[in-house]
Amino acid sequence: xxxxxxxxxxxxxxxxxxxxxxxxxxxxxxxxxxxxxxxxxxxxxxxxxxxxxxxxxxxxxxxxxxxxxxxxxxxxxxxxxxxxxxxxxxxxxxxxxxxxx
Amino acid sequence: xxxxxxxxxxxxxxxxxxxxxxxxxxxxxxxxxxxxxxxxxxxxxxxxxxxxxxxxxxxxxxxxxxxxxxxxxxxxxxxxxxxxxxxxxxxxxxxxxxxxxxxxxxxxxxxxxxxxxxxxxxxxxxxxxxxxxxxxxxxxxxxxxxxxxxxxxxxxxxxxxxxxxxxxxxxxxxxxxxxxxxxxxxxxxxxxxxxxxxxxxxxxxxxxxxxxxxxxxxxxxxxxxxxxxxxxxxxxxxxxxxxxxxxxxxxxxxxxxxxxxxxxxxxxxxxxxxxxxxxxxxxxxxxxxxxxxxxxxxxxxxxxxxxxxxxxxxxxxxxxxxxxxxxxxxxxxxxxxxxxxxxxxxxxxxxxxxxxxxxxxxxxxxxxxxxxxxxxxxxxxxxxxxxxxxxxxxxxxxxxxxxxxxxxxxxxxxxxxxxxxxxxxxxxxxxxxxxxxxxxxxxxxxxxxxxxxxxxxxxxxxxxxxxxxxxxxxxxxxxxxxxxxxxxxxxxxxxxxxxxxxxxxxxxxxxxxxxxxxxxxxxxxxxxxxxxxxxxxxxxxxxxxxxxxxxxxxxxxxxxxxxxxxxxxxxxxxxxxxxxxxxxxxxxxxxxxxxxxxxxxxxxxxxxxxxxxxxxxxxxxxxxxxxxxxxxxxxxxxxxxxxxxxxxxxxxxxxxxxxxxxxxxxxxxxxxxxxxxxxxxxxxxxxxxxxxxxxxxxxxxxxxxxxxxxxxxxxxxxxxxxxxxxxxx
Numbered sequence: 001x002x003x004x005x006x007x008x009x010x011x012x013x014x015x016x017x018x019x020x021x022x023x024x025x026x027x028x029x030x031x032x033x034x035x036x037x038x039x040x041x042x043x044x045x046x047x048x049x050x051x052x053x054x055x056x057x058x059x060x061x062x063x064x065x066x067x068x069x070x071x072x073x074x075x076x077x078x079x080x081x082x083x084x085x086x087x088x089x090x091x092x093x094x095x096x097x098x099x100x101x
Numbered sequence: 102x103x104x105x106x107x108x109x110x111x112x113x114x115x116x117x118x119x120x121x122x123x124x125x126x127x128x129x130x131x132x133x134x135x136x137x138x139x140x141x142x143x144x145x146x147x148x149x150x151x152x153x154x155x156x157x158x159x160x161x162x163x164x165x166x167x168x169x170x171x172x173x174x175x176x177x178x179x180x181x182x183x184x185x186x187x188x189x190x191x192x193x194x195x196x197x198x199x200x201x202x203x204x205x206x207x208x209x210x211x212x213x214x215x216x217x218x219x220x221x222x223x224x225x226x227x228x229x230x231x232x233x234x235x236x237x238x239x240x241x242x243x244x245x246x247x248x249x250x251x252x253x254x255x256x257x258x259x260x261x262x263x264x265x266x267x268x269x270x271x272x273x274x275x276x277x278x279x280x281x282x283x284x285x286x287x288x289x290x291x292x293x294x295x296x297x298x299x300x301x302x303x304x305x306x307x308x309x310x311x312x313x314x315x316x317x318x319x320x321x322x323x324x325x326x327x328x329x330x331x332x333x334x335x336x337x338x339x340x341x342x343x344x345x346x347x348x349x350x351x352x353x354x355x356x357x358x359x360x361x362x363x364x365x366x367x368x369x370x371x372x373x374x375x376x377x378x379x380x381x382x383x384x385x386x387x388x389x390x391x392x393x394x395x396x397x398x399x400x401x402x403x404x405x406x407x408x409x410x411x412x413x414x415x416x417x418x419x420x421x422x423x424x425x426x427x428x429x430x431x432x433x434x435x436x437x438x439x440x441x442x443x444x445x446x447x448x449x450x451x452x453x454x455x456x457x458x459x460x461x462x463x464x465x466x467x468x469x470x471x472x473x474x475x476x477x478x479x480x481x482x483x484x485x486x487x488x489x490x491x492x493x494x495x496x497x498x499x500x501x502x503x504x505x506x507x508x509x510x511x512x513x514x515x516x517x518x519x520x521x522x523x524x525x526x527x528x529x530x531x532x533x534x535x536x537x538x539x540x541x542x543x544x545x546x547x548x549x550x551x552x553x554x555x556x557x558x559x560x561x562x563x564x565x566x567x568x569x570x571x572x573x574x575x576x577x578x579x580x581x582x583x584x585x586x587x588x589x590x591x592x593x594x595x596x597x598x599x600x601x602x603x604x605x606x607x608x609x610x611x612x613x614x615x616x617x618x619x620x621x622x623x624x625x626x627x628x629x630x631x632x633x634x635x636x637x638x639x640x641x642x643x644x645x646x647x648x649x650x651x652x653x654x655x656x657x658x659x660x661x662x663x664x665x666x667x668x669x670x671x672x673x674x675x676x677x678x679x680x681x682x683x684x685x686x687x688x689x690x691x692x693x694x695x696x697x698x699x700x701x702x703x704x705x706x707x708x709x710x711x712x713x714x715x716x717x718x719x720x721x722x723x724x725x726x727x728x729x730x731x732x733x734x735x736x737x738x739x740x741x742x743x744x745x746x747x748x749x750x751x752x753x754x755x756x757x758x759x760x761x762x763x764x765x766x767x768x769x770x771x772x773x774x775x776x777x778x779x780x781x782x783x784x785x786x787x788x789x790x791x792x793x794x795x796x797x798x799x800x801x802x803x804x805x806x807x808x809x810x811x812x813x814x815x816x817x818x819x820x821x822x823x824x825x826x827x828x829x830x
Binding site (some may be wrong): 079 | 506
């Protein structure tokens with residue numbers, strides 16, 4: 001028999017899984033996170049769960065090019081269409097891309 | 102229909118909304134080539150055939166999600182005021198991204214007109230847009246414009262008049278079939294149960310049944326926002342509806358394997374992609390542009406930072422060197438007119454000595470002094486305007502990001518700090534473009550460290566007096582020292598009260614523009630006018646107050662003689678400032694610092710007024726006027742050494758921001774942060790100025806003061822850390 005406080009604790013513990021990100025439907029060797037895309041390469045976005053960047057045109061299926069990616073810097077610069085965005089690496093890690101040949 | 106129909110200008114940041122606003126209303130609002138020029142809506146009147154329209158310039162937004170305060174300002178305005186026409190301005194050179202907001206506005210059912218801006222840049226990039234065809238898809242007219250040149254207004258005016266009278270219903274967007282099914286269920290439930298309480302949400306308006314703002318479209322929009330997880334609308338749902346709505350949303354997420362908000366965004370872009378494919382033709386493949394070529398150098402890992410410092414140094418060098426020839430001319434003309442001629446004129450009228458002194462020497466002299474600061478301020482504002490209009494500001498934010506991270510702020514926070522070179526008040530307002538509340542407060546606390554235009558007269562005045570040959574270096578050094586102190590403070594605050602990580606940094610790099618002469622002059626004129634008006638008013642008030650306080654005397658002097666109240670007050674504060682080199686006889690310096698709390702420009706006026714009075718008292722008006730630089734000599738003697746002048750300047754640089762900036766801090770972040778800024782900055786200014794003075798004028802007693810200051814620093818750090826443990830942001 002669980003007390004009410006134990007039930008509440010259990011609920012709180014369970015809540016942490018509610019918002020957990022679903023895995024991207026792409027094989028690990030086929031795509032990687034945007035922050036690993038080498039400078040000068042072009043790629044297609046396979047997964048993006050960051051609404052802020054989706055609203056700026058980095059939606060699934062859109063094509064982008066890496067304008068600048070220096071591992072020592074906290075940001076990258078990508079070209080999406082005619083726009084150039086400075087993206088935080090933390091956000092870039094949330095975006096999975098597939099390199100275009 | 103309203104007597105004065107409302108036209109709202111909406112669009113992405115930096116697409117030319119303010120340019121169109123100025124063109125329509127004849128207003129002279131500041132425009133710039135960086136995101137966040139407009140952070141609150143501005144209104145103006147546009148007249149057409151004796152009919153008046155209220156035009157509202159909304160802040161630039163990417164969507165109606167309401168993630169940042171400027172997005173909320175724009176969204177709330179559209180929802181609550183229900184404008185009669187929304188002119189959506191979209192950048193033709195980046196149509197796909199811009200149409201995302203257009204689609205959201207269409208979902209609101211708002212009567213719309215789409216203006217394509219920057220069509221010249223699009224043409225240069227080989228982009229051709231069939232505007233008529235685009236309009237037929239969207240359900241409302243599309244008009245191509247070039248907003249940074251003279252507007253071809255007739256067609257636009259005609260369209261505005263027609264659309265306000267006969268609004269056209271925008272086309273509706275269709276989502277994936279499964280999404281549409283669930284959307285329909287949510288929508289039907291909301292309509293059936295009045296789930297969102299139409300009155301409470303402010304969306305129902307039965308008087309305007311014929312208007313495109315009808316209930317059905319609005320409720321569909323609400324259903325979409327619920328799927329997107331809008332916190333405001335979700336919070337308003339009845340508990341019974343909430344469960345049902347959550348079930349439908351979960352079904353959408355399961356079907357697409359995506360977050361529901363991403364599903365909606367993806368489908369909107371699907372619609373947009375189809376549109377763009379149909380109406381846009383590219384003559385050249387979208388490759389690297391001129392801006393990209395410049396950025397290869399400007400943002401280079403090795404060259405970027407030196408270029409950034411060189412640009413900033415050139416700004417100050419240009420301001421000092423270009424203004425030199427004008428300072429002498431303005432000084433001579435204004436002194437001749439406002440001091441000499443006015444003094445003689447007043448003497449011929451037989452006015453009493455004290456009134457003549459107040460009007461010609463104090464007030465006229467004060468205005469002449471401020472007049473000499475107009476050239477450097479004018480040139481510094483011109484330089485900043487060129488930087489802003491060219492698009493370099495956003496690049497500077499990228500370069501500064503490395504340092505900004507170290508102090509716990511995202512690089513985007515560098516833009517408000519740069520705006521602070523003009524004035525702290527708009528700089529605090531510009532922090533609204535930052536997404537996280539923590540970043541907004543943190544950046545606002547650091548903005549006063551950046552020397553605003555009002556501090557420049559103080560630096561120039563004392564710099565020219567004490568270091569006539571190296572004044573430009575001293576001024577640049579003070580600006581630089583302010584930035585260093587901001588970084589040190591930021592570093593300390595990051596370790597104590599702002600312990601969490603800075604918000605994510607997403608910023609658009611606008612293409613470089615050739616700044617237009619009109620834009621630069623307008624920008625500069627706005628700032629210069631503010632400076633002259635504020636400085637003029639403050640100096641007038643401060644000089645009147647100072648003279649009144651000098652006339653009122655109390656028998657509280659050292660030997661019981663009558664002493665002016667101002668002198669008594671100044672002498673009361675001076676002992677506190679003595680460790681930083683303000684001698685007890687230099688009490689006018691203490692009074693000047695108090696007057697600087699109202700506005701920093703008042704410091705110079707106060708010093709001149711008080712030392713002018715001292716000189717006049719000692720020699721008589723005519724004699725003191727005849728001796729060129731007599732005021733300057735007495736000022737030099739009062740400060741005693743260049744060490745005390747440097748310490749005084751450092752105190753001016755760091756101490757509490759002016760009353761207007763404190764009010765803005767209160768408005769944006771509340772009493773707690775306003776008091777923190779006032780107390781922390783004033784204490785820091787005293788400590789740093791004392792430390793600098795004691796090191797520069799080292800004596801036996803200096804060690805005591807240096808040790809005391811270091812202990813103070815440690816105590817402040819421990820105190821802030823303790824506060825941070827309980828209330829860290």
